[in-house]
Amino acid sequence: MSTTIQMSEELGPRSGWGKAIECPMASMFEILGTKTSYLIMREAFYGATRFEEFVERTGISEPVAAARLRELTAEGLLEKVPYREPGQRTRSAYELTEKGSDLLPVLVAMMRWGDRWLFTNGARVELTHADCGAQVHTELRCDAGHPVPTDELELGLNPRRLRAAR
Amino acid sequence: MSTTIQMSEELGPRSGWGKAIECPMASMFEILGTKTSYLIMREAFYGATRFEEFVERTGISEPVAAARLRELTAEGLLEKVPYREPGQRTRSAYELTEKGSDLLPVLVAMMRWGDRWLFTNGARVELTHADCGAQVHTELRCDAGHPVPTDELELGLNPRRLRAAR
DNA sequence: GTTCTGGCTATGCAAACTCTAAGCCAGCTT
DNA sequence: AAGCTGGCTTAGAGTTTGCATAGCCAGAAC
Structure with a gap:
C-alpha cells in the first residue's frame, strides 16, 4: 500500500471530481x-x-x-x-x-521514466549536470527540503480555498 | 538564455530526431x-x-x-x-x-505546474509532506545530490550506446 | 520587376479518441 | 430458477488531431 497517496478526511469517498x-x-x-x-x-x-x-x-x-x-x-x-x-x-x-x-520538471520526469522503463539497453540521450557530470532526475521534496517518499505524501484540500468557498 | 538546455557537441545541428x-x-x-x-x-x-x-x-x-x-x-x-x-x-x-x-514524479510535476499557473487563487488540492505538513514539489537533482538549475543541465548522447551502435 | 525564401494559411481527408445507448455474462441472492 | 449487480463489450456517431498538398505574402536579392 506504499504506492498510493494518503487522502485527508474530507476527500475520502469523493466522486465526480472532474466537475466538483x-x-x-x-x-x-x-x-x-x-x-x-x-x-x-x-x-x-x-x-x-x-x-x-x-x-x-x-x-x-x-x-x-x-x-x-x-x-x-x-x-x-x-x-x-x-x-x-x-x-x-x-x-x-x-x-x-x-x-x-517552469514546465521543465514535467518534461524531465517524462524523459527519465521513458529512459528507465522503455529502453532496456540504457538511454540514448542523457541529461547530465554540467558541473559534475552525473545524471539528472526529478525528486519529490517538500518545501522544507525533505525528500518525500510516496507513503509520506498526503493529498488534502487547501484550507484557504475551503474558507473562501463558504 | 538560461531557460534552454546546453547541448553537447555531437547533438548541435541535429534534425529529424523523431526517427534518428x-x-x-x-x-x-x-x-x-x-x-x-x-x-x-x-x-x-x-x-x-x-x-x-x-x-x-x-x-x-x-x-x-x-x-x-x-x-x-x-x-x-x-x-x-x-x-x-x-x-x-x-x-x-x-x-x-x-x-x-514510478510515474508519480510526472504526475506531481504536472499538478504543481497546474497549481502554479492555472489557478490564480491558489490550489484547490494540495500535496503535502505528511511528516511536516509542507507542500511537495518536484526538483531537478543530479545523482550526486546537487540541485540542478536549468542552465547547468546538459543533454548528450550516451557513450555506451554510441559504442554499441558502431 | 522578377525570383527566391521563410513563414506561414487553406483545403480535404484519414485516423484516433470519446461519447451515449444498449447488451452480455458470471455468479450471488432470493 | 429468476433477478440483480459489477464488470465489462458492441455499435454507431461526433469531435479532435493529424497529414499531404497547394497556395499566399513580405521583403530581400538579382
Whole structure:
C-alpha cells in the first residue's frame, strides 16, 4: 500500500471530481493536451526558436506546428519575439516565457521514466549536470527540503480555498 | 538564455530526431498518449482499484475506461489482481506495479505546474509532506545530490550506446 | 520587376479518441 | 430458477488531431 497517496478526511469517498474540484493536472491538459505540444516544448528547451526549426526537429507537419505555436503563444508558454538577421527581413522567434520554462520538471520526469522503463539497453540521450557530470532526475521534496517518499505524501484540500468557498 | 538546455557537441545541428534517435518522452506517448490514461493513473495513485471507481472518479465513459485499463495492464503499469469480498464473487482489482508507481514524479510535476499557473487563487488540492505538513514539489537533482538549475543541465548522447551502435 | 525564401494559411481527408445507448455474462441472492 | 449487480463489450456517431498538398505574402536579392 506504499504506492498510493494518503487522502485527508474530507476527500475520502469523493466522486465526480472532474466537475466538483478542478484537478490541476486535468486543467493542464486543456493547454497541453496533445503529443505535439510536448514535442514543441521539448524543442523549445533544446533551443529551437524559429518556425522551420520546430517543424524539422519535431517531424510535425507545418499546419499542426503553426497551430501549436499559436496556442502555446496564446497561453503564455511561448512568446513571439521579432528578430532580424543581417540582410534578412524581420522575423518572429518563439521563446520560452517563465510559465513555459517552469514546465521543465514535467518534461524531465517524462524523459527519465521513458529512459528507465522503455529502453532496456540504457538511454540514448542523457541529461547530465554540467558541473559534475552525473545524471539528472526529478525528486519529490517538500518545501522544507525533505525528500518525500510516496507513503509520506498526503493529498488534502487547501484550507484557504475551503474558507473562501463558504 | 538560461531557460534552454546546453547541448553537447555531437547533438548541435541535429534534425529529424523523431526517427534518428528515439526520444524517451516521445516513446512514452505511445503508452501514455491520451488524457484519459493520465486520469486513470491519477486515480490509481489516489487508491482506486475497481473498475467502477475508475469510471466514477475520472468521469470517463465505461468503454474508454475499459480500453485504458486493458492497455495500461498490457504495458505493465497496472496489474490485475483477483480479490473477493465476503458474499461476493471473485473480481479483478487494478493495482500499481513498480513501473506504474514510478510515474508519480510526472504526475506531481504536472499538478504543481497546474497549481502554479492555472489557478490564480491558489490550489484547490494540495500535496503535502505528511511528516511536516509542507507542500511537495518536484526538483531537478543530479545523482550526486546537487540541485540542478536549468542552465547547468546538459543533454548528450550516451557513450555506451554510441559504442554499441558502431 | 522578377525570383527566391521563410513563414506561414487553406483545403480535404484519414485516423484516433470519446461519447451515449444498449447488451452480455458470471455468479450471488432470493 | 429468476433477478440483480459489477464488470465489462458492441455499435454507431461526433469531435479532435493529424497529414499531404497547394497556395499566399513580405521583403530581400538579382
